[in-house]
Amino acid sequence: MDLRLLGIDNTPLFHTLQRMMEAAGEDSDKSVNAPSRNYVRDAKAMAATPADVKEYPNSYVFVVDMPGLKSGDIKVQVEEDNVLLISGERKREEEKEGAKFIRMERRVGKFMRKFSLPENANTDAISAVCQDGVLTVTVQKLPPPQPKKPKTIEVKVA
Helix, strand or coil: HHHHHCCCCCCCCHHHHHHHHHHHHHHCCCCCCCCCHHHHHHHHHHCCEEEEECCCCEEEEEEEEECCCHHHEEEEEECCCCCCEEEEECCCCCCCCCCCCCCCCCCCEEEECCCEEECCCEEEEEEEEEEECEEEEEEECCCCCCCCCCCCCCCCCC
């Protein structure tokens, strides 16, 4: 798939991916430093899944467009205690007898985004809602730590 068709060809991530793919194509004798196929596939899936991230006083909100997907096609997970992973797959629609594609521009295949969560993110208080093709993941913040009160020690007269 040509990522330029998605309109993200001017992003630094796109240029890095393009250089990686060109380098992989030049070296047919798989170099030790060359990225694996899985790494390149995951990088493409991340580049093709744009997201907005907002911070509110009590939460972080991640907004990702997911047109045409059902909630069963989307997975929201927390890895390594502080990495939010949003992934899934958009399957190609079944071809009906007698119909053929003239143009196919909608993206199909796997998608994925990973976000490092800040230290004050409460990974036990995460909610995800998909409405009208937009996934909204809300991560509540932990309350700020209470300042310790000084301990008063009674001085006895000897």
